Amino acid sequence: MSAHPDFRSVVNLQKTYGLCGLAKENGVQQPFFLDFCTGEWKALSFYDYNTLALVIGSGNDIAAIQQRGKGYSLYNVSAGLEQSNYATKTRSNFPMPEPLFELPEGFTPEQFGDYPGVFMQGNEIILLSARKGNGKWVPMLYNYRNGFYVLEGIEADAIIPFYFGMALPDSGSPSLLYQKKVGYMIYYSSGDNSGSSFRLLEPDKESSKLQLQEPFVQLSDKKVVSITNRPDRIGTITVLFSDKEEGRTTSDFDWNSKEWTDYTDLSDMPYNSVVWAN
Template identity: 30%
Template sequence: MNRNRAIGALLVLATVATAIYSCNKKAFEPAEEVVFIQDARLEEEGLTRAPGDAIHLNGTGYQQTDNVMFTFTWETGDNMIPVGKASGIYAKKQETDSDGITAMLPYRYPAADVEVNVMREGKFQKIGSLKITDGQSPEELRLYGIDNAGKSIDGFILDVNNVGRKSLGIALPEDFHSVINVPRSFGLCGIAGKGNVKTAEHVDFFTGKAETLATYVIALVMTPANAVVAITGKDGVCTLLTLPIEVGADYMTKSDTPHPTQPTFTLPEGLRTECFGDYPGIFIGSAESCSYLLSANKGDGNWATVMLDKDGFRKVEDIEAAAVIPFRAGEDAGYIVTYEDGPSLFRPVNAKTGEMSQAIYTCKTGRILSATSNPQKPDHLLLNFSDAFNGTNIYDLDWNNLKTLSPIVLPNSVGDYAEALMAN
């Protein structure tokens, strides 16, 4: 019983991540200021700098273990809460010696006054202050296509008629797939690599760089709290890891809060770690009691549907298909069963048993390569189709409006995409 409670708590942990993080942030507020840096000064004192710029802390007595901490204060324009504040923000250090530290100003915060402190063994010394220009994540959703052939992520801003204007192009990690967006992160998280040693990579659109967040990854899932959990596995034994992905300052969360001891799960008999990860998993149920739906590719057109809940993995059903894609739209969650030359069947799943019911929607437009939804548009699915004559085509499926398909029009110069999703 205690083990089940621990596993249940882990599966819904991300739901309370925001509250935990908010409490933890208070612990970083300077409680005791001392002087351990002599002649301390900020080279950019009083100036205005942009996110990503380097700043220089000068003086004598810096140590390699010193941390640079920021406190942001800004006007919100809200009469009820006129001032926003974020403290306890660790800077990325670029260079440290006894005479100074070079650090980078972070992205994802509004234009603000910034106080710069050094923290050593829990004690703080203020070095100086400056201003930072706006670096917030965009609020509007944009379309992103994963072009593995061209090794790039292409971004598009859509107008009211779903016509796209290219806004971004970033190099891809190798074999990047199973892509998820954490809302307001301005980046994409996915799995890179093949075989037994796959990694979770986060591509940051602000910096254009990819960062490895986890290894031995078999699948990624989005939780009810809009955090990404990596299911990691080695030798058939798996654990869950919430990935530390930063989001916009107005969300004020980061999913790297302390976790309890991770329980372990054993894969179902006959399924190997490399069977998973073709598509992201989705949650089913409520934040208080959720499970995850996964699909496993056994090869040669053979798939299995798999449920992960507080009791562990459970293989539910074997099925022959070209692909089995977990989906979530509106109040429904289940699998899209696609066939090479036939229709795609949208089959909802029983939240308790994991069993699929009969199809509630059949799509005959073409074979579906990817199907994604976004928390900002939960009643819509972005479908990426493969057509033998026209390449790939992308449609918006309005789940609650008679399953209406609306085409997305992109520039003729773009290539075919393995995956497409709406993100910000």
């Protein structure tokens, strides 16, 4: 890890035996792939383009919101990675880059990239989080056809986008058997709301505008460090916690039972991220 000690915002492309994430090179935040077999690093961007965030697409591809000139668009950065399932390589399973969009006024590239983004249902809108400093974060949406949309800022120590899938009753259409639920984990280190809360982002019943809902999980004594998901584990998210007494622990949350299951066989090490690999 000495080549990129700031490696973060980690995501996994299945069957590649490695991990993708962001790190700075030449002063610019860029995507890299760490190969588990060789220990080598591979740059996933051919030029020094700034990358706001990485996100897993529906076709097991990794997309990057990258800068070109003064604007940003969505690009596939994982098409060249070899997969052990002999997947056919393509130039891109994402649409051709749409028009470039500038960041909203008052935001800079350095405020993004702490955590991966997540796609909403339909894979057109991505949830992002921007670190404004002085204890304030801003949830932001990116639509590759329409650009950025800023949600109301939050006084917090961290906000992390997350998603999980829900199985729906058989409607006769394969595309309607799976639905994503998306939202943000919000962490407060102090105050009346101290701890970690999980809130869904859903349309308001009256205005139809996307709004954060009331917490469906509130953990007053836990700090969430990282959240991941595996599509075949319906209704489940995997969470990495940091606790002063217990150290770093990992648990699954089941949406249907509302119960947590701990991974007790993991060693107590200062993990920074949790991700399902291969």
